Amino acid sequence: MTDELLARAAALDAADPLAGQREQFITPPPAELLSYLDGNSLGRPLEATARLVDEFIREQWGGRLIRGWDEGWMDWPVLLGDRLGAAALGAAAGQTVVADSTTVLIYKLARAAADARPDRRTVVLDTDNFPTDRYVLEGIAAERGLRLVWIETDPSAGIDPAQVAEVVDADTALVLFSHVAYRSGWLADIAEINRVAHAAGALTMWDLCHSAGSVPIQLDEWGVDLAVGCTYKYLNGGPGAPAFAYVRRELLGELRQPIQGWMGHRAVFEMGPGYQPAEGARALLSGTPPILAMVPLHANLDMLAAVGIEAVRAKSLLLTGFVLDLADEWLAPYGVEVTSPRDPSRRGGHVTLRRDGFKSFLTPLWDNGVIPDYRRPDGLRIGPAPLSTSFSEVYQGLRVLRELLEKDPR
Amino acid sequence: MTDELLARAAALDAADPLAGQREQFITPPPAELLSYLDGNSLGRPLEATARLVDEFIREQWGGRLIRGWDEGWMDWPVLLGDRLGAAALGAAAGQTVVADSTTVLIYKLARAAADARPDRRTVVLDTDNFPTDRYVLEGIAAERGLRLVWIETDPSAGIDPAQVAEVVDADTALVLFSHVAYRSGWLADIAEINRVAHAAGALTMWDLCHSAGSVPIQLDEWGVDLAVGCTYKYLNGGPGAPAFAYVRRELLGELRQPIQGWMGHRAVFEMGPGYQPAEGARALLSGTPPILAMVPLHANLDMLAAVGIEAVRAKSLLLTGFVLDLADEWLAPYGVEVTSPRDPSRRGGHVTLRRDGFKSFLTPLWDNGVIPDYRRPDGLRIGPAPLSTSFSEVYQGLRVLRELLEKDPR
Numbered sequence: 001m002t003d004e005l006l007a008r009a010a011a012l013d014a015a016d017p018l019a020g021q022r023e024q025f026i027t028p029p030p031a032e033l034l035s036y037l038d039g040n041s042l043g044r045p046l047e048a049t050a051r052l053v054d055e056f057i058r059e060q061w062g063g064r065l066i067r068g069w070d071e072g073w074m075d076w077p078v079l080l081g082d083r084l085g086a087a088a089l090g091a092a093a094g095q096t097v098v099a100d101s102t103t104v105l106i107y108k109l110a111r112a113a114a115d116a117r118p119d120r121r122t123v124v125l126d127t128d129n130f131p132t133d134r135y136v137l138e139g140i141a142a143e144r145g146l147r148l149v150w151i152e153t154d155p156s157a158g159i160d161p162a163q164v165a166e167v168v169d170a171d172t173a174l175v176l177f178s179h180v181a182y183r184s185g186w187l188a189d190i191a192e193i194n195r196v197a198h199a200a201g202a203l204t205m206w207d208l209c210h211s212a213g214s215v216p217i218q219l220d221e222w223g224v225d226l227a228v229g230c231t232y233k234y235l236n237g238g239p240g241a242p243a244f245a246y247v248r249r250e251l252l253g254e255l256r257q258p259i260q261g262w263m264g265h266r267a268v269f270e271m272g273p274g275y276q277p278a279e280g281a282r283a284l285l286s287g288t289p290p291i292l293a294m295v296p297l298h299a300n301l302d303m304l305a306a307v308g309i310e311a312v313r314a315k316s317l318l319l320t321g322f323v324l325d326l327a328d329e330w331l332a333p334y335g336v337e338v339t340s341p342r343d344p345s346r347r348g349g350h351v352t353l354r355r356d357g358f359k360s361f362l363t364p365l366w367d368n369g370v371i372p373d374y375r376r377p378d379g380l381r382i383g384p385a386p387l388s389t390s391f392s393e394v395y396q397g398l399r400v401l402r403e404l405l406e407k408d409p410r
Numbered sequence: 411m412t413d414e415l416l417a418r419a420a421a422l423d424a425a426d427p428l429a430g431q432r433e434q435f436i437t438p439p440p441a442e443l444l445s446y447l448d449g450n451s452l453g454r455p456l457e458a459t460a461r462l463v464d465e466f467i468r469e470q471w472g473g474r475l476i477r478g479w480d481e482g483w484m485d486w487p488v489l490l491g492d493r494l495g496a497a498a499l500g501a502a503a504g505q506t507v508v509a510d511s512t513t514v515l516i517y518k519l520a521r522a523a524a525d526a527r528p529d530r531r532t533v534v535l536d537t538d539n540f541p542t543d544r545y546v547l548e549g550i551a552a553e554r555g556l557r558l559v560w561i562e563t564d565p566s567a568g569i570d571p572a573q574v575a576e577v578v579d580a581d582t583a584l585v586l587f588s589h590v591a592y593r594s595g596w597l598a599d600i601a602e603i604n605r606v607a608h609a610a611g612a613l614t615m616w617d618l619c620h621s622a623g624s625v626p627i628q629l630d631e632w633g634v635d636l637a638v639g640c641t642y643k644y645l646n647g648g649p650g651a652p653a654f655a656y657v658r659r660e661l662l663g664e665l666r667q668p669i670q671g672w673m674g675h676r677a678v679f680e681m682g683p684g685y686q687p688a689e690g691a692r693a694l695l696s697g698t699p700p701i702l703a704m705v706p707l708h709a710n711l712d713m714l715a716a717v718g719i720e721a722v723r724a725k726s727l728l729l730t731g732f733v734l735d736l737a738d739e740w741l742a743p744y745g746v747e748v749t750s751p752r753d754p755s756r757r758g759g760h761v762t763l764r765r766d767g768f769k770s771f772l773t774p775l776w777d778n779g780v781i782p783d784y785r786r787p788d789g790l791r792i793g794p795a796p797l798s799t800s801f802s803e804v805y806q807g808l809r810v811l812r813e814l815l816e817k818d819p820r
Contacts, residue, residue, distance in 0.1 A: 025472075026467070026468055026472035027472075028472060028473040032473065033473070033475070036475060038475065038476045041476045042471075042475055042476045042478075042479075044471075044472060044475065045467050045468075045471050045472045049467060050464060050467045050468060050472075053463055053464070053467060054460060054463070054464055057436070057455050057459060057460045057463060057648070058436055058455075058460060061452075061454075061455050061648055061649060062435075062436035062437075062438060062454060062455045062460075063438040063442065063443070065443070065446060065448065065452055065454065065781060066448045066451045066452045066781060066783065067776060067781065068452075068649060069452075069649070073649060073650075100510070100511070100514065100697070101510070101671070101696065101697025101698055101700070102697055102698070103669060103671030103672065103673070103696040103697030103698070104510065104514055104669055104671075104696055104697055106671075107668070107669045107671075107696070115553075127683070130672075130681075131672045131675065131681045131682075132671040132672035132673075132696075132697065134683070134685075135670045135671060135672060135675065135685035136669065136670060136671055136696075138670065138684070138685050139668055139669070139670040139685065143525075143668060230698070232698070238467070238471055238701070238702040239471055239478060239479070239483060239698075239701035239702055240483075240698045240699045240700040240701040240702060240703065240704075241700075241702065242700070243697070258517070258549055258553060259513060259514055259517045259546065259549070260545045260546060260548065260549040261511070261513030261514075261516075261517075261542040261545055261546055262513065262540075262541045262542035262545060263513070263542075265541065265545065269786070270786065271540075271541045271785070271786060272541075273537070273544070274548070275544075275545035275548050275549065286511065286513040286514055286517070286542075286546075287510070287511025287512055287513030287514055287542065287653070288511055288512070288513070288640070288642070288649075288650045289650045290511070290650035290651070290652070290700060290703055291648070291649035291650040292648040292649055292650060292651065292702075292703055292706070293650065293700055293702055293703035294650075296702075366477060371475060371476060371477065373476065375681070376679065376680065376681060
C-alpha cells in the first residue's frame with residue numbers, strides 16, 4: 001500500500017501544472033528540510049524576492065533615497081492593494097490597501113463599523129475565531145460599550161449560516177468571522193452568511209488570513225463589507241509582512257477609521273492643521289507605509305497573477321485530499337483523527353490531525369526536517385502551500401509522522 | 411573665501427573620527443548623488459544591511475521557516491527595543507519595544523494615557539508638532555470627549571517651558587511634544603518641560619522621530635512617561651521601517667493600550683479565550699511583529715552602539731555648524747534666512763533655510779544630485795546624518811544651491 005501511495009505521489013507530481021513554480025522558491029538542503037507543511041503559518045521566500053529586496057536596498061532605497069517616495073513608494077499601499085484585489089480577492093480596484101498588521105487593521109475597521117452604526121449595540125463573532133480577532137473585539141466592546149454575542153462553534157465544524165441567523169437582529173452592528181477557520185480549516189459560506197447578516201442590517205467583516213492566496217475569494221460578488229488578512233501565509237510576504245484591508249466602495253465615504261495619521265490625509269505634504277481623510281481607500285492608512293517590507297509582495301503577486309488562483313485552489317484540493325488519504329491509510333490505525341472537512345467545497349487549504357499527545361511529536365518531527373504546525377491542545381496542522389509544495393513532500397512528511405507513531409509507546 | 415571654506419571642509423573631514431563609518435554605507439555613483447542632505451527624512455542603507463537582509467531571507471526565513479519564531483524572532487520587538495534604549499534613548503531594559511508605525515504607536519500610547527486619567531479632560535500639544543501627532547490626537551479627542559489645548563509655537567522657535575506652565579493644570583491628562591521640531595530643528599528641554607507638566611499631575615509623551623540616533627536622549631533620567639519614534643531617519647531602518655515605543659517602568663502595569671492583539675497577550679500560543687495583557691513592555695504589542703522589516707536595525711544598532719551617540723552628536727553639531735557658516739557666507743546675500751537655532755544646545759540634527767520661492771529649487775537641486783528636504787511653504791531642510799555624511803558633501807550641496815541662487819532672476 002505504501003508503494004501504491006508513493007507511486008501516486010509521483011504521478012500527482014508528474015501531472016501537476018504548478019510543479020515548475022516550486023523551483024522558483026529558495027530551498028534549503030534536503031538534509032535540513034524534508035517536508036514543509038506549514039505554508040498556512042509562514043510561506044516560503046521566492047528567489048525573486050531575495051533578488052528584488054537586494055535590488056531595492058541598493059538601487060531604490062540606497063540610490064533614489066528620499067526621492068523614492070515621489071517616484072512611486074507613496075502609491076504602493078493602494079497599488080499592491082489593487083493587485084492583491086485582482087489576483088486573490090475578487091475586489092475591483094480602489095477598495096484595498098496594504099498596511100499595518102492584521103490586528104491593527106481589525107481594530108481600525110471594526111471600530112469604524114461600530115462607530116458607523118451607533119444605534120446598534122452588539123457584535124457577533126464565534127468562539128473558534130483566531131485569538132487576535134477575539135481579543136481586539138473584546139477591547140473594542142469594552143471601550144465602546146458594545147456587547148459581544150458569541151456563536152459557539154465546534155472547532156471541528158464550521159459556522160452554519162443558521163447559527164448566524166439565530167443571533168443577528170436589529171441590534172447587531174457587525175459580524176466578524178474567518179473565511180477559513182485557523183484550526184479546523186472549515187471554509188465558511190461567505191455569501192450566504194452575508195445574506196443573513198445583511199437581512200438584519202448588520203455590517204459584515206471577514207478575516208481572510210487563512211484563505212488569501214489559497215482559496216478563491218469574491219469580495220465584491222459576495223457582498224462583503226469589510227475584510228482584512230495577512231500576506232505572510234499563502235502570499236509568501238515574509239515573517240510579519242504587512243496586512244491588507246478591504247472596504248466596499250459604497251462604505252469608503254461613510255466609514256471613518258480611528259487612527260487618523262498623516263498618510264490617510266487628503267493632502268499628505270500640505271502638513272496643515274486639521275485632519276481631513278483622503279478620498280477612497282487611502283483613508284484607511286495611518287502611518288508611513290512599510291515600503292521595504294512590501295517588496296516581497298511584488299514578486300509573489302507576479303507569480304500568483306500569472307498562475308491564477310483557480311489553479312492554486314485545484315492543486316490545494318489535490319494536496320489536502322492526498323493528506324486525507326495518507327491519514328486514513330497510515331495514521332488512523334494509530335488513533336489519529338481528521339478534524340477538518342472531507343467535503344472539498346467546505347475545506348480550506350489545510351488539514352488538522354488530532355491525537356492525544358501530539359504535542360510531543362513536534363520536536364522529533366522538526367528534528368527530522370518535517371515541519372507541520374502545532375495547535376493546542378493536540379492538533380497538528382498540515383498546510384501544504386500549492387505553489388511551493390510537492391505531493392512527494394507531503395508523502396515524505398506524513399511517512400515520518402507514521403514512523404513516529406509506530407515507535408510511540410502509547 | 412570659497413577656497414577657505416573648501417579647505418575647512420577638508421580639514422573637518424580629516425579630523426573626523428567618524429569618517430570611516432561613511433564607507434560602510436551603500437553609495438550610489440557620484441554622478442547620481444553628489445550630496446545627500448536628508449538623513450532626517452530617510453537614512454541611507456549600510457552594506458551590512460543588504461548583507462544581513464539577504465542572509466535573513468535565505469537562511470532564516472527560507473531555512474528555518476516557521477521555526478524562526480521559536481528560535482528568536484518572538485523576542486525581537488523587546489530585544490531591539492532594549493538595544494535601542496541602551497544605544498540611543500537612555501532607557502533601561504524592559505521599557506521599549508519596536509513595533510507598528512509611529513502613528514499607530516502614538517494612538518496606542520496616547521489612548522492609554524487618556525484612559526488612565528479619566529478625571530482629566532485636556533491634552534496639551536503645540537501647533538508646530540508633526541502633522542501625524544496632531545491628527546492622531548484630534549481623533550482621540552473627538553472619540554474620548556477630550557479638549558485639545560494648543561500652544562502656539564512660532565515655527566522658528568521652540569517650546570518654552572513657560573508656555574507649558576501657562577496651560578497645564580489639574581485637568582491636563584497628557585502633554586505631547588516633539589523633542590526636535592520637524593521644521594525648525596528646535597531641541598526641546600524635555601527634563602524642564604516634564605517638571606512643569608508633572609507638577610500639574612499630567613503625563614508626558616515625547617515624539618523622538620527627529621532626535622533618535624542623532625541627539626543623546628535620557629528618557630529614564632528626564633522622567634519621560636511615554637515616548638515614540640521612528641527608525642527610518644537617523645537610525646537608517648529603511649523606508650517605512652517599524653517604530654518604537656517607550657513606557658516608563660512604573661506605568662507599564664497601569665496603562666493599557668487599546669489594540670489588544672495576540673502578540674500582547676500573556677500567553678500568545680495558548681490562544682485561549684479572553685485577553686490578558688503580558689507583563690511589561692510586551693503588552694505594548696498588538697499584531698505579528700514585522701520581523702523582515704526589523705533586520706536592518708540589527709546592523710544599525712551594531713554601528714551606533716560601537717560609535718556611541720555622544721560621538722554622533724559631536725559630529726552633528728559640527729556638521730550643522732558648518733551649514734550655518736556656509737549659509738551665512740554664501741546664501742544670506744541672496745535673501746536666505748536660517749530659521750533654526752544657532753545655539754548648539756537648542757539645535758537638533760538639521761537646519762532649515764528659508765527663502766521665498768525655495769520650492770522651485772527642489773527639482774534643479776535633485777537634478778544636480780543634491781538632496782535636501784523641502785517643507786512648505788518655503789523651507790529647505792538640511793539634515794546631514796553624522797554617520798553617513800562628510801563635510802565635503804555638505805560643502806558640495808550648498809555650493810550647488812548657491813549657484814542656483816546666483817542664476818535665480820529674482
